[in-house]
Amino acid sequence: MIRSLRVRLMLAAALLALLFMLALLPALQKAFSLALQESIEQRLASDATTLISAARIEQGRLQMPDQLPDERYNLPYTGLIGYIFDRDGKLVWRSRATADRDINYQPRYDGRGNEFARIRQDNGEEFFVYDVEVKLLGGKSAAYSIVALQPVREYQDTLEGLQEKLYLGFGAALLALLVLLWAGLTWGLRSLRRLSVELDQVESGARQGLSGEHPRELLRLTGSLNRLLHSEREQRQRYRDSLDDLAHSLKTPLAVLQGVGESMGHGSGEREQARVLQSQIERMSQQIDYQLQRASLRKSGLVRDRVLLAPLLDSLCNTLAKVYRDKHVAITLVVPAQAEIPMEQGAALELLGNLLENAYRLCLGQVRVSLSETPDSLLLCIEDDGPGVPTDQRERILQRGERLDRQHPGQGIGLAVVKDIIDSYDAQLSLDDSPLGGAAFRIVFKRG
Incomplete structure (x- = not known):
């Protein structure tokens, strides 16, 4: 099937011109x-x-x-x-x-x-x-x-001499007509090419909407696309506001319950009940985080966000260094200063936060984050020098509720959230062995 509009129009015009000449001959x-x-x-x-x-x-x-x-x-x-x-x-x-x-x-x-x-x-x-x-x-x-x-x-x-000259003349006329048609179609379709460039700019976040500098025949289309873009932005903002309200409404009662559980734990007879209560409250909190994150995920639409990677990594690593200050983790960042990943900032924080927290928790003392680029993709790699993940267990730990580490608290949903986020952005996640000795989480983003 011919997918080029210009080639289709060219073939149709050439066929009509040929039929006309054959009828005129x-x-x-x-x-x-x-x-x-x-x-x-x-x-x-x-x-x-x-x-x-x-x-x-x-x-x-x-x-x-x-x-x-x-x-x-x-x-x-x-x-x-x-x-x-x-x-x-x-x-x-x-x-x-x-x-x-x-x-x-x-x-x-x-x-x-x-x-x-x-x-x-x-x-x-x-x-x-x-x-x-x-x-x-x-x-x-x-x-x-x-x-x-x-x-x-x-x-x-x-x-016969006249007919021969007539054939040659018609052939030359047809060739000249095809050249003129190709030039005319190229000039006529420049507006569509310009529209395509503007859509790419909207998709990459370089502009907010389509301009009105298009032929009259395309203004209705560009107007509809601009209304769709505006509606999508408003809908995303409503989702964020609703999710923030829901999170605030649920987190406060859970914090109260957690405080009650800690108070109950001071009594020797109620220690077991307090431990169960604390475990269930922590599980509820993680489940709320997980479900809120899943609800906020979406397939990339007409607007694709991009976020600088280095500032996010610096902020997360500083926070985790305080949490794991007794471990003295050496973090290595191999990331260009202006490198971007095609994600929303909230989703990027959730993704990197889960993977880095997992690396800090399981490493012996080293964590490395690197980003490499090819003409078609971006490769983000997070590695550690911990025990790693056995080959036969790598698929299982990406499922919700599955954990290999039983020494630290948690419900095993962090990697499931990571996988959901990656799937929502049409990226690919793989788990390999790291040269540092532990696990290497590799994320491949396709360039738009």
């Missing part, structure tokens, strides 16, 4: 043929007139001069064929060019005065004939038929 050939025959008729009529002007009647007999006014009649190889017949159809004069020809022709006295016809000989040779009936000196007995002939072969050669 027979009409032009017919017109050329009629014009050529009319020209032959006029020339033969002129030749017959030359013979009539030279004819004389002396003592009731036709007399023709030895040298005719038209020199072509006086030469044997000019191809100028002329005959004169009397009223009885008897040949009384012939031109010198007919000396080696035996043309079978009988004049017709039908009162028409002159006749232009095409005759065919027994040997297949054809001639154009112009026959004029004249009554020299007004006498009835002095009626003659003046005949001028021309071989059809000359007409056919001329017509």
Whole structure:
């Protein structure tokens, strides 16, 4: 299937032009043929007139001069064929060019005065004939038929030459037309190319909407797209506000319950109940975070956000360094200062926060974050020098509630949140062994 609009229009226009020329060609050939025959008729009529002007009647007999006014009649190889017949159809004069020809022709006295016809000989040779009936000196007995002939072969050669030139002319015209059509389509589709560039800029976040500098035929489309973009931004903002309100409403009661559980834990008899309460409150809190994060995820639409990676990593690493200050983790960041990833800031914080917290918690003392770029993708890699993940367990830990580390509290939903975020942005997550000795989480973002 042809996916290029310009190629489709070009093929359609070329097909229509070819069909038009094929339909026009027979009409032009017919017109050329009629014009050529009319020209032959006029020339033969002129030749017959030359013979009539030279004819004389002396003592009731036709007399023709030895040298005719038209020199072509006086030469044997000019191809100028002329005959004169009397009223009885008897040949009384012939031109010198007919000396080696035996043309079978009988004049017709039908009162028409002159006749232009095409005759065919027994040997297949054809001639154009112009026959004029004249009554020299007004006498009835002095009626003659003046005949001028021309071989059809000359007409056919001329017509074939014209047809060949016509084919070449039509071919050149079609080629020139295709070049002009291609140039015209290229110029005409520049507006669509400009619209595509603006959509790419909107998608990358370089502009907020489409401009109004487009042809009238596209203004309705650009207006609809701008309204869609505005609606999408408003809807995203409403989602964020609603999620923030929900989080605030749920977090406060959970904090109160957690405080009550800590108070209950001071009594020896209630310690077990307090531990169960604290565990359930922590699980509820993590589940709320997980469900809020899932609700805020969406497939990338017309607007794609981009966020600087280095500032996010600095902020997260500073926070985690305080949480794990007794571990003295050495963090290595191999990230260009202006590098961006195609994500919303909130989603990027959740993604990097879960992966870095996992790396800080499980490492022995080293964590490395690197970003590499190719023309088609971005590769973000988070590594640690911890125990790593066995090959047969790598798929399982990405599922909700699955954990390999049982020494630290948690419900095993951090990596599930990570996978949901990555899936929502059409990225790819893989888990490998790191050169540092632990696990390496590799995330591949496709360039838009």
